[in-house]
Amino acid sequence: MRTRRSTGAPATPPARGIDALAVRVFGLVEAIPRGRVLAYGDLAKALGVGPRQVAKVMSTRADDGLPWWRVVRSDGGCAPGVKAEQERRLRAEAVAMRPGGRVDMAKARWAVE
DNA sequence: AATTTGACGACCG
DNA sequence: TCGGTCGCCAAAT
Numbered sequence: 001m002r003t004r005r006s007t008g009a010p011a012t013p014p015a016r017g018i019d020a021l022a023v024r025v026f027g028l029v030e031a032i033p034r035g036r037v038l039a040y041g042d043l044a045k046a047l048g049v050g051p052r053q054v055a056k057v058m059s060t061r062a063d064d065g066l067p068w069w070r071v072v073r074s075d076g077g078c079a080p081g082v083k084a085e086q087e088r089r090l091r092a093e094a095v096a097m098r099p100g101g102r103v104d105m106a107k108a109r110w111a112v113e
Numbered sequence: 114a115a116t117t118t119g120a121c122g123a124c125c126g
Numbered sequence: 127t128c129g130g131t132c133g134c135c136a137a138a139t
Contacts, residue, residue: 040121050135051121059120071120079120086120100127 021049025057028112032070035093036110037103039074046112055079076102 024047032038040058044051058079061068069089072078076098078086087101096107 041123044121044134052119052134053121053136055120056137057120061120068120073120074122081120083120 021047021053022057022060022062025054026063026066029058029066029068029071031113032067032110034067035095035108037070037072037090037095037105037108038110038112039072039105041074042109042112043071072103072105074105076105076108078103 025043028038028043028046040054041051044054047054058068058071069082069086072086072090078090078101090103091097096104098104
């Protein structure tokens, strides 16, 4: 019985917000050309959500074939935790870098369609 | 139900 | 150029 509550809907639907948003975020991220980058804020603006929501989606990174390293902070900095790996991959794509290990956003930033 | 948190961003000194 | 503060917005405690 359990009263009405687990009648048909799976008890825990994390699918709401992040999940739906994730599809849109990943779609844009996959569209970023090699050698280019986008900021969390760029994606957020394009999707009409807060930059932190985009960051949260990226942190889950459920998609493997996703070029997550092409998403950096607006100041060209990389995310903590994957910073080393990200910088390595960006260099491998000849992304414009500035002294200090930060991406040169003025040159590498991609115009979202 | 209130508070804190977070792969962020814009401002300020 | 660098570091500290405030604002955002939804999810987690």
